[in-house]
Amino acid sequence: xxxxxxxxxxxxxxxxxxxxVLVSPHRAKRPWQGQNEVLNKEERPSxxxxxxxxxxxxxxxxxxxxxxxxxxxxxNDFAALQNDSKSFSLSDGLLQAESETGICKVICxxxxxxxxxxxxxxxxxxxxxxxxKHEYELLGKQENINYIQIFENKGAVMGxxxxxxxxxxxxxxxxxxxxxxxxxxxxxYFQTNNRTILEDYVKQELDLKERIIxxxxxxxVLVPFWAVWPFEAMILPKKAQQNISCLSKEEENQFAEAIxxxxxxxxxxxxxxxxxxxxxxxxPTNNKDNTHWHWHMSxxxxxxRSATVKKxxxxxxxxxxxxRDITAEIAAQKLREL
Amino acid sequence: xxxxxxxxxxxxxxxxxxxxVLVSPHRAKRPWQGQNEVLNKEERPSxxxxxxxxxxxxxxxxxxxxxxxxxxxxxNDFAALQNDSKSFSLSDGLLQAESETGICKVICxxxxxxxxxxxxxxxxxxxxxxxxKHEYELLGKQENINYIQIFENKGAVMGxxxxxxxxxxxxxxxxxxxxxxxxxxxxxYFQTNNRTILEDYVKQELDLKERIIxxxxxxxVLVPFWAVWPFEAMILPKKAQQNISCLSKEEENQFAEAIxxxxxxxxxxxxxxxxxxxxxxxxPTNNKDNTHWHWHMSxxxxxxRSATVKKxxxxxxxxxxxxRDITAEIAAQKLREL
Ligand SMILES: O=P(O)(O)O[C@H]1O[C@H](CO)[C@@H](O)[C@H](O)[C@H]1O
Ligand SMILES: O=P(O)(O)O[C@H]1O[C@H](CO)[C@@H](O)[C@H](O)[C@H]1O
Numbered sequence: 237x238x239x240x241x242x243x244x245x246x247x248x249x250x251x252x253x254x255x256x257v258l259v260s261p262h263r264a265k266r267p268w269q270g271q272n273e274v275l276n277k278e279e280r281p282s283x284x285x286x287x288x289x290x291x292x293x294x295x296x297x298x299x300x301x302x303x304x305x306x307x308x309x310x311x312n313d314f315a316a317l318q319n320d321s322k323s324f325s326l327s328d329g330l331l332q333a334e335s336e337t338g339i340c341k342v343i344c345x346x347x348x349x350x351x352x353x354x355x356x357x358x359x360x361x362x363x364x365x366x367x368x369k370h371e372y373e374l375l376g377k378q379e380n381i382n383y384i385q386i387f388e389n390k391g392a393v394m395g396x397x398x399x400x401x402x403x404x405x406x407x408x409x410x411x412x413x414x415x416x417x418x419x420x421x422x423x424x425y426f427q428t429n430n431r432t433i434l435e436d437y438v439k440q441e442l443d444l445k446e447r448i449i450x451x452x453x454x455x456x457v458l459v460p461f462w463a464v465w466p467f468e469a470m471i472l473p474k475k476a477q478q479n480i481s482c483l484s485k486e487e488e489n490q491f492a493e494a495i496x497x498x499x500x501x502x503x504x505x506x507x508x509x510x511x512x513x514x515x516x517x518x519x520p521t522n523n524k525d526n527t528h529w530h531w532h533m534s535x536x537x538x539x540x541r542s543a544t545v546k547k548x549x550x551x552x553x554x555x556x557x558x559x560r561d562i563t564a565e566i567a568a569q570k571l572r573e574l
Numbered sequence: 575x576x577x578x579x580x581x582x583x584x585x586x587x588x589x590x591x592x593x594x595v596l597v598s599p600h601r602a603k604r605p606w607q608g609q610n611e612v613l614n615k616e617e618r619p620s621x622x623x624x625x626x627x628x629x630x631x632x633x634x635x636x637x638x639x640x641x642x643x644x645x646x647x648x649x650n651d652f653a654a655l656q657n658d659s660k661s662f663s664l665s666d667g668l669l670q671a672e673s674e675t676g677i678c679k680v681i682c683x684x685x686x687x688x689x690x691x692x693x694x695x696x697x698x699x700x701x702x703x704x705x706x707k708h709e710y711e712l713l714g715k716q717e718n719i720n721y722i723q724i725f726e727n728k729g730a731v732m733g734x735x736x737x738x739x740x741x742x743x744x745x746x747x748x749x750x751x752x753x754x755x756x757x758x759x760x761x762x763y764f765q766t767n768n769r770t771i772l773e774d775y776v777k778q779e780l781d782l783k784e785r786i787i788x789x790x791x792x793x794x795v796l797v798p799f800w801a802v803w804p805f806e807a808m809i810l811p812k813k814a815q816q817n818i819s820c821l822s823k824e825e826e827n828q829f830a831e832a833i834x835x836x837x838x839x840x841x842x843x844x845x846x847x848x849x850x851x852x853x854x855x856x857x858p859t860n861n862k863d864n865t866h867w868h869w870h871m872s873x874x875x876x877x878x879r880s881a882t883v884k885k886x887x888x889x890x891x892x893x894x895x896x897x898r899d900i901t902a903e904i905a906a907q908k909l910r911e912l
Binding site for chain 1: 578589656726742886
């Protein structure tokens with residue numbers, strides 16, 4: 237391990253976005269006098285009559301959820317994107333705006349109100365993976381849908397308003413900022429090397445073994461060299477794949493196993509239901525040549541030192557660059573050992 | 575006012591960063607079932623014997639604060655950047671890192687433990703402005719310091735660990751991500767137009783009057799067209815100035831007045847001590863030609879609907895683009911009316 241990286245303030249380069257993260261390894265010992273998060277250790281029932289995501293219950297718009305068994309998808313009752321919205325474009329001096337259409341869906345991971353992904357079986361997670369794949373294919377066929385963002389906000393601290401295990405799928409006509417950056421950088425590399433940048437990156441990480449948390453035949457779970465959040469992690473297919481629609485049945489299982497291992501390790505780290513936002517970045521559905529894309533799933537968990545002390549991405553981070561204290565190598569080591 | 579912008583989902587372009595924000599005006603009515611923030615309405619004493627920022631008290635490293643009257647600056651006891659750190663650079667396959675040196679300071683705005691900027695007199699804020707100016711000049715002279723980030727995290731919800739009114743100044747050898755983006759975009763515009771982009775933008779906004787909160791002779795307070803946070807605002811000098819060191823005594827006063835008006839309006843909005851991160855973006859101190867820079871101060875407040883309900887920048891925002899419900903025009907109108 238390069239010891240300078242563990243001792244001195246430095247910045248690391250994110251090969252996927254072209255941006256930097258500031259790392260301050262010497263600062264991990266700073267005392268904490270700020271806000272403590274509320275820890276909810278309440279046991280939840282398997283079915284909650286007041287939960288609008290539980291099977292058989294009525295949602296705010298009057299629709300009744302079916303008695304679903306595996307995963308269940310519906311269109312968001314308060315969608316941020318409208319599908320039939322007016323198309324317009326504004327360019328008035330320095331003011332520029334474009335209409336944006338899309339479809340926002342909610343995906344319940346399980347009818348069991350009490351279980352998070354970490355507590356679900358690999359088989360049950362496999363059903364979620366299968367549903368993601370199906371939705372990616374279905375939405376991707378729509379003419380006005382050029383990108384599909386699958387994500388989960390887990391925990392009240394991540395703005396999640398309902399503890400029932402669920403995620404979201406927002407699909408839209410243009411590429412969001414983060415996806416656009418990754419599109420550019422992946423294309424640049426592919427044009428020079430004729431291999432995806434993540435294919436080469438995974439190889440390098442598997443050689444070094446410093447930031448690996450887990451691997452099976454098809455997937456690697458690691459803390460990326462340029463991780464921003466204290467315990468950020470990434471699940472990557474070892475071989476280049478543009479999107480989750482390329483997954484074989486066996487690979488779906490292995491992806492489910494990788495999710496299971498990582499989320500279980502998270503829950504053990506601070507002995508709590510570990511909050512995070514996770515998301516899958518994959519090829520746009522814009523009918524262009526996207527061979528430069530190598531899909532991956534990232535986890536951005538906010539906790540820093542315990543179940544109640546989180547990292548705040550504020551002041552310097554908002555105006556300057558993201559900043560972290562604990563290094564990616566130490567974070568990977570802690571997660572690997574669990 | 576363009577009514578499409580108030581009715582349909584769209585994206586707006588940030589001319590300073592080249593990024594987009596997704597706006598969903600139709601969604602402002604969504605019910606909130608998520609986390610409520612803790613509201614601290616406790617009255618604070620003017621001097622707190624346990625506060626390490628109060629005059630005369632001892633800090634964690636044993637140093638004693640002087641009996642300061644106006645603003646007081648000291649070097650951060652747990653600095654994220656080290657000034658005498660080893661210089662190194664790593665480029666190993668797809669891993670890239672660079673050492674980064676710098677100086678982090680803390681600035682107490684007032685010896686009065688109980689007062690925020692909103693509660694201080696314009697004169698007292700003027701002393702803070704004067705100190706920022708002095709620090710910008712002082713740090714800027716150091717050979718390894720090429721950029722100086724002045725910022726404030728206000729409120730526990732913004733990771734602020736001590737209610738004593740204070741901000742921070744992080745200075746460093748390279749340009750952080752956000753500053754780099756603004757450097758590029760401002761230069762592009764200046765090279766084509768021979769005027770700063772913000773000089774032209776301020777003129778356009780003053781003509782339209784839709785997003786203006788306040789103005790005096792030298793400054794405008796407005797909600798930028800591309801605002802991300804629900805009540806985000808910006809203070810801009812009307813005429814092009816590279817950095818705060820260009821401020822005359824009279825302009826310092828007017829800047830202090832602008833800060834006072836905005837922070838007081840914030841406190842009135844939800845009848846609470848309004849949390850935010852604020853920061854000044856200004857020309858680097860890298861001895862290059864920075865005539866394309868037009869300094870400005872931005873406020874990123876997290877509250878959305880009340881003193882306890884904040885906007886979460888999570889899931890979609892982390893993986894896609896920032897997203898807002900209430901439009902910049904409505905936010906400006908609410909703040910202007912206070
Ligand atoms: O330096 P402080 O106030 O202890 O810490 C706060 O501001 C810093 C700079 O924005 C952040 O890195 C920390 O996450 C935040 O808690
Ligand atoms: O859609 P939800 O779960 O109500 O809302 C949550 O996720 C959204 C997508 O990341 C965010 O825009 C909201 O701020 C957050 O509270």
